[in-house]
Every structure is written in structure tokens, then in C-alpha cells.
Amino acid sequence: MDNRPFTFDIALPGGIPSTYSNHITRRLSSMRGQYADEETYAALLAGGDALLYEVYEEQVPEKAGELLHGISIVHPGKVGDEYFMTKGHFHAEIATAEVYYCLAGQGVMVMETPEGVWAVEELRAGKVLYVPPRWAHRSVNTGSEADLVTFFVYPAHAGHDYGSIEKQGFRKLIVEQGGRPAIVDNPRWLPPEQR
Ligand code: PAN
Ligand code: ZN
Numbered sequence: 001m002d003n004r005p006f007t008f009d010i011a012l013p014g015g016i017p018s019t020y021s022n023h024i025t026r027r028l029s030s031m032r033g034q035y036a037d038e039e040t041y042a043a044l045l046a047g048g049d050a051l052l053y054e055v056y057e058e059q060v061p062e063k064a065g066e067l068l069h070g071i072s073i074v075h076p077g078k079v080g081d082e083y084f085m086t087k088g089h090f091h092a093e094i095a096t097a098e099v100y101y102c103l104a105g106q107g108v109m110v111m112e113t114p115e116g117v118w119a120v121e122e123l124r125a126g127k128v129l130y131v132p133p134r135w136a137h138r139s140v141n142t143g144s145e146a147d148l149v150t151f152f153v154y155p156a157h158a159g160h161d162y163g164s165i166e167k168q169g170f171r172k173l174i175v176e177q178g179g180r181p182a183i184v185d186n187p188r189w190l191p192p193e194q195r
Contacts, residue, residue, distance in 0.1 A: 076144060
């Protein structure tokens, strides 16, 4: 790849980039163990491997100084009362931050540090979210019909550490209660000193 400047268009209020070099799709089968209601997860999966979210990325060299960026689209839906969400990760180079800009839809970003400090921030069109270094992050679509569409940019050497989150998930879950999103404790989550 040459290193000339490049541009691309994203149709507002939130669409697929006009050009992209990498399209990642994640289905229900890749989220095994991540949803609290394991019975409903298994029943849904038996009925088909639904597409939960997609990432369109413009590839750049994965080295310090470069910035990886693209569009993440989380489709609407739930497993039991828990909304469709991304796997979530720490950056492998943990001291790297990320900026998200919400283009369309309704949702939240669930975040936490290795020490178990947590935060949940709303995502809606127009909202910029800064995820500081050391904070794991997962986007959740709390809308009932629309995609949650975000633009993201982060240091290209950051890498992804999915393993820590796969073990027990995030400290907080986002579930529908009385027709609205609510933040509840994840019963599987243990503080760092008890793991
Ligand atoms: C985003 C995420 C994207 C998909 O590009 O990778 O939203 O989420 P998962 O990687 O957790 O499946 C990002 O945060 N990159 O660092
Ligand atoms: Zn990230």
C-alpha cells in the first residue's frame, strides 16, 4: 500500500463507507458465553446464526503513528432481555485510546478498567465519545429497530485483547426492563483480587 492521503464518504445519517478494504462480520455463534441467558442464546442459535454486527475498516499499516478507522454497525435485537452488542476488548497495547463518533441509532458504550472501575455512556447521532487508555469498551444497540452506527479511530498498533472479556464479560450488562434499557450487575463478574 502507498502512503498517499486518501478520502472516503460515509452517507449521513449513517451508512456504509463508499470504499473500504476490510469488512468484518460477527454472528451469534461468535458470542458463545457472552450473554447471561445461556438457554435463550442456545435456542436462538438453533434457529439460525444471526448477524449481530459488522465493521468496515480502511486498512493502514498496523504500526505506531498510523490511525486505524472505520465504521461499526450493531444491528438491533436481543438475546433474552440483553441487547445485541459487540464482543468488547481491551487494546493489547493497553495504553492506547480511541475516539467514537455516533452517526445513527441509539445505544451505549460499556467500559471498564482492569481494576474494575466502570462507566456507561450514551451513544446517539452526533455524540463523540473518548475512550481513554486502559478502558475496555463494548458498544450496545439499545434501539428497537435501527442500526447503531459509529465511526471509530484508534492507534494502528493498539491490537485487540478479547480474552480478558471473554472469561467473565463486563461488570455491567445492558438489559431491557419495562421497555427501557437498564444497567444491571453481571452475576459472573468477579473483582480482580478474586479471579
Ligand atoms: C472497534 C471495534 C468494533 C467491533 O473497531 O473493534 O466496534 O467490536 P469488537 O472488536 O469488540 O468485536 C474498536 O474498538 N477497535 O479498537
Ligand atoms: Zn477498541
